Amino acid sequence: MKPFKALVMLEDGTYFWGRSFTGRGESFGEIVFNTGMTGYQEILTDPSYYGQIVTMTYPLIGNYGINSEDMESEKIHVAGFIVREYQPFYSNWRAEKSLGNWLSENGILGIEGIDTRALTRHLRIHGAMKGGITTETLDPKKFLEKIKESPAYVGRDLVRYVTCNKVYYYGKKGKENFKNFKGEGKYKIAVIDCGLKLNQLRIFVEKGAECLIFPAYTSSEEILSYNPDGIFVSNGPGDPGALTKIVSTVKELLGKKPLFGICLGHQIIGQALGATTYKLKFGHRGINNPVLNLFNKKVEITSQNHGFCVKKEELPKEAIVTHVNLNDNTLEGIFVPELKLMSVQYHPENAPGPHDSIYLFDSFLKLVEGEIENLYP
Template sequence: MLGLLTSEMTSDEALHQLKDLPRYEAIDYVKEVCTGQLYSWSGNPNDAASKMSHPAARKTAHRDHIVVVDGGVKYNILRILHGLGNSVVVVPCTSSAKDILKLKPDGVVFSPGPGNPALLGYMEEAMKGLVGQKPVMGICLGHQILGRAFGGRTFKLKFGHRGGNHPVKDLISGRVHITAQNHGFAVDGEMLKGDLEVSHVNLNDGTVEGLRHKELPVFSIQYHSEASPGPRDNVYMFERFMEMVRENKK
């Protein structure tokens, strides 16, 4: 629901203005928050106590080259990928599959981000061009983009999932993970085409929380494996992706 927060207007004025505002779900916020140009993440010198640094990986030289498509990326995703020993480059949300492939990535991560995934046809196209070419991981918005690229519908949840204790069941292992979440939209698993299948569900309301491809090195999660804030239990998802990347290079 839209709201207006003000220290300048009366409630009548605020209500009047609210009637004229565009709908939240009609605005492409991704273009507002994403980087305008490519940059590489070299770690943060002020961040020696990086919350997610991976002690085992830090000593090794950079192994793999990961391109992160910025739909509104959180630094902790970059911190973790870098901490796992990768060179990390972040590209604008409008980058095409061709732009991304030119960077010769070993793997591509589609980041989280704000707003309605149905407005992001340009990211969907990039996703379609990359699946099958490179290992792909989608997080949150990136997960919704993957679902849409495979014919899935996305819809707005009544309240959304925002918090640090959402139980998610991994349908393959049967294990339940406590996850950090922040999403107002979800993928409807019913219309998925191709070899994409639902891999995780939310135990509170049964909505889709993860997808994976049956053949290709492609998967996504609706929740936040980077935590921050939230439980760190799911950082292993990045390790799983790196295994995929290394397997794919063989």
């Protein structure tokens, strides 16, 4: 595909010149960076990135192509993609097409030739901010005006753009139309879909569960009417402080059934417990984030993707902090035995990332069975 001159610009006026490897276009969103060396397909299809333009810090992207097995949702959710060098000649036995062709087919603008080290350093110093990428408005002053007029990321409910439209079932055969729980699983898990990743459902099924997935704005009464054994609150995009309706629903569910939350689900649970959230300067995004398990003092290398955090000092006294981030000591996990509730800020389902924390799915299913001891081995 013919390359087109492209402009990458931040809302503070900083800009970089590069070239598009996906055709022409223009897009706006919060510009963030991810430190993963692999996993670009999973990142691009992770609904948590809705409304964001992702910069990869690893310098060569695209070398293993795209395949139909590594999708974490049904489509691409990022607003744009920035890399140092794009590799169109992929080599992998599972690959079906190139990254560039896939992005182009889906109308997603991909930019290469950017000094991603300089861009990442700027974001680390000044914080994540709004920005844009374009092949159309190449006058920096005019493009900056467009960026400033684009929607803010903070304060918006973005879950409504990524949650499912109706209830559906996920079991041994994957996604199916909803009829009811089939009874093929040992555990019946109700899932509140705030923008979930498919590997979360796959792991639940592998471990003997079957899942009924609900749109994020489903009432607590409807969820409980199916008498699930446990309730899972998924990851998702945007500012958790804007999700007042979902927080109210989860607050109504506290103590009714065992509860497990990941990433945005963790932030929603934190708010339901009475704490507030705040925006991190540049967030945690990558597959190499060290987290300390406070029960066994072991370090878990984790996959993360979040720009907000729960204020741990505002949690109620009955909430036990289970994990902390070793880079900045922020909250990474909560356990409330009395409520049979647990949550983590990171992604134990990996995809992409290490498998250090996958035990948390077993821990939640133990919680469903009534155990409250030795959940964090």
